[in-house]
Amino acid sequence: MSDTTTATAASVAPASTETVLSVENLKMHFPVKGSGVIRRTVGHVKAVDGVSFEVAKGSALGLVGESGCGKSTTGRMVTRLYKPTEGKINFEGTDIADYSGRKLQPMRREIQMIFQDPSTSLNPRHTVGSIIGAPLRIHNMVPKDKVLGRVQELLELVGLNPEHYNRYPHEFSGGQRQRIGIARAMTLQPKLLVADEPVSALDVSIQAQVINLLQDLQREFDISYLFIAHDLAIVRHFCPEVAVMYLGKIVEIGDRRSIYEHAHHPYTQALLSAVPDVKQASIGGRRERIRLEGDVPSPINPPSGCHFRTRCSLAKDICSVVEPPLLQIGKKHKVACHFPGELHQHPEKPVTAPLLGVDEFGAPDPGASPAEIPGDGPGYANTWYDLANNSRGSV
Numbered sequence: 001m002s003d004t005t006t007a008t009a010a011s012v013a014p015a016s017t018e019t020v021l022s023v024e025n026l027k028m029h030f031p032v033k034g035s036g037v038i039r040r041t042v043g044h045v046k047a048v049d050g051v052s053f054e055v056a057k058g059s060a061l062g063l064v065g066e067s068g069c070g071k072s073t074t075g076r077m078v079t080r081l082y083k084p085t086e087g088k089i090n091f092e093g094t095d096i097a098d099y100s101g102r103k104l105q106p107m108r109r110e111i112q113m114i115f116q117d118p119s120t121s122l123n124p125r126h127t128v129g130s131i132i133g134a135p136l137r138i139h140n141m142v143p144k145d146k147v148l149g150r151v152q153e154l155l156e157l158v159g160l161n162p163e164h165y166n167r168y169p170h171e172f173s174g175g176q177r178q179r180i181g182i183a184r185a186m187t188l189q190p191k192l193l194v195a196d197e198p199v200s201a202l203d204v205s206i207q208a209q210v211i212n213l214l215q216d217l218q219r220e221f222d223i224s225y226l227f228i229a230h231d232l233a234i235v236r237h238f239c240p241e242v243a244v245m246y247l248g249k250i251v252e253i254g255d256r257r258s259i260y261e262h263a264h265h266p267y268t269q270a271l272l273s274a275v276p277d278v279k280q281a282s283i284g285g286r287r288e289r290i291r292l293e294g295d296v297p298s299p300i301n302p303p304s305g306c307h308f309r310t311r312c313s314l315a316k317d318i319c320s321v322v323e324p325p326l327l328q329i330g331k332k333h334k335v336a337c338h339f340p341g342e343l344h345q346h347p348e349k350p351v352t353a354p355l356l357g358v359d360e361f362g363a364p365d366p367g368a369s370p371a372e373i374p375g376d377g378p379g380y381a382n383t384w385y386d387l388a389n390n391s392r393g394s395v
């Protein structure tokens with residue numbers, strides 16, 4: 001049975017582990033400019049629209065979802081390549097969302113990024129030695145005469161020949177180039193690595209080797225990962241916790257088991273239905289395939305209420321009127337759906353309505369008393385909404 005279904009209204013979770021990153025209500029709205037001479041702002045692309053999550057020390061949070069849902073933008077805000085429109089990025093307890101210039105410099109050492117395509121993220125005119133050594137020189141990490149030695153150590157660390165420091169990126173294979181990208185990210189001994197589709201440009205046979213390398217580094221240096229990927233099988237293998245994004249929002253987040261074995265959001269269920277299921281295949285069966293109709297709507301003008309409702313087979317009146325809150329329904333499980341439930345077990349009535357003070361159609365209900373939403377915020381609360389008993393928990 002899942003953590004979700006066995007949770008009682010007043011279950012108490014054990015003390016949480018140390019948090020490295022805590023992101024709160026993070027937003028990135030890119031301005032859309034008109035075509036006139038003045039180029040006025042005529043709208044905004046709501047690429048990320050209020051996401052909250054935590055990454056524990058030495059752990060990995062996977063960020064999954066279809067193309068364009070805001071995964072990369074979230075990663076780029078965390079590494080502060082982008083300045084967020086709104087929200088907090090608490091890294092080891094300090095909010096770096098508004099940092100700029102000099103203040104950001106020390107953070108750049110601690111949070112590094114690994115990019116999808118190693119051939120475009122490495123300068124073809126520089127030798128591997130100068131690519132990996134550059135951060136050491138910029139940040140004055142080691143004396144000049146020690147840079148080469150450190151570069152060679154890093155090459156060895158990622159499984160490359162340390163004597164190849166004088167070669168150029170094109171002299172390496174795709175997998176080796178990604179190892180160079182990883183060595184560069186490791187140069188400054190970061191605490192958090194944001195890996196944006198780190199293996200999707202590689203041959204399947206090479207993917208496992210690079211994933212193993214990332215795991216070895218994690219074990220050896222206690223690194224935490226924000227791991228962005230569209231491949232749910234890889235995320236399942238790599239990440240103890242997973243967040244599912246749709247059109248700029250997190251629709252479901254939880255530990256591996258809650259997401260992969262007890263998904264409660266129809267979007268997560270549809271994504272999972274496309275992943276080959278080895279267990280099912282071994283007993284001669286096939287996982288039921290759920291097809292999502294239509295395209296992802298534009299983030300410039302997302303649907304009212306629940307962003308997913310235009311493609312959702314469960315959608316009812318309330319879904320177009322009220323946005324579902326990210327409701328904690330298990331010890332480590334939150335879902336943003338008015339009708340959360342395991343596949344084919346979704347409730348008839350919106351469980352969120354009483355909490356939000358609305359009736360089942362989403363209209364204000366004068367008799368209801370809206371309540372605080374369990375789990376609202378980046379982490380997990382000690383109490384959660386018990387779906388089995390349809391009641392709110394209390395400490």
Ligand SMILES: Nc1ncnc2c1ncn2[C@@H]1O[C@H](COP(=O)(O)OP(=O)(O)OP(=O)(O)O)[C@@H](O)[C@H]1O
Pocket residue numbers: 030045046047048065066067068069070071072073074230299
């Ligand atoms: N600099 C930008 N200016 C305007 N819109 C942007 C910008 N960067 C991203 N977007 C838009 O924001 C939305 C989210 O993009 P993002 O790249 O974060 O999604 P993603 O989930 O990482 O997708 P993919 O897997 O294709 O990279 C998309 O609609 C994209 O077109």
